[in-house]
Amino acid sequence: MQLTGKITPESLMTLEAYSKWRKAHKADVIAHRKLRSVRLGEHISVQFESELSMRYQVQEMLRIEKIFEEEGILQEIDAYQPLVPDGSNWKATMMIEYPDENERRRELARLIGVEDRMFVEVEGHARVYALADEDMDRENDEKTSAVHFLRFEFAPPLREAIQAGAAVKLGCDHTNYPAHVAIAPETLASLAGDLK
Incomplete structure (x- = not known):
């Protein structure tokens, strides 16, 4: 290919x-x-495309x-x-995973807006929040979707820091799902290749 x-x-x-x-x-x-897959807490996984x-x-x-x-x-x-990332961003599929159907229904109602609270934090820089579901809205007044599409857009200084090896965290600061995780070095090396 x-x-x-x-x-x-x-x-x-x-x-x-x-x-x-x-x-x-x-x-x-x-x-x-x-x-290129990052687990955030117990119930969210992010697949960087x-x-x-x-x-x-x-x-x-x-x-x-x-x-x-x-x-x-x-x-x-x-x-x-x-x-497909275009050189200034990372693009990802975010999946909210609850195996039990009743729990999933309850949690998707509690997590309305979670996709807008996803962020990437590059060491020494302010958080970059995801631009979510740019093609269509994937939530309503009752619940959010179990799948969202995210874009993290990076200004040149952030791209340079990532390519130079700065530590990077993936996180969420939604009230009902506070979590963050350091992106593993091997994953970060792959993601850095998306940036120009």
Whole structure:
């Protein structure tokens, strides 16, 4: 899978070529996604996306749904391209996980607005709060969604600090879910590669 900076129909593999590639590289993609996953407390996980993870997602959708016509391919690209970091940010899928259905319903009601209280804190700098769900609102007056899409936008001094090896925390300061965690060095090294 060749990374080109932007997912286009021309940069995708045919279904046949992808099927062969997938057999040889699926474990590598899973390891890449695991490396870029951060657990925040007991019930929130944040999957920092990349061009590789989103390109893989598009190819998987095309494979599963057997899409080979241009219109369908473009729809899949349009759905996932916004989650590819563009050099000044990190983009992530945030999942709120409660296995018990009743507990999940209760907690999603208590966590309205949690996505707007997610932050990244670079050592020596002010917190950067997530821009959440820019494509559509994912909560209502009764509950928040179990899945949110986040963008953390970094000014040049923050990008430089991250690339120079500054410590970085991921956190949430929602009243009902206060938590923070240091991002592991190996994860941070991968994320630093998203920044220009």
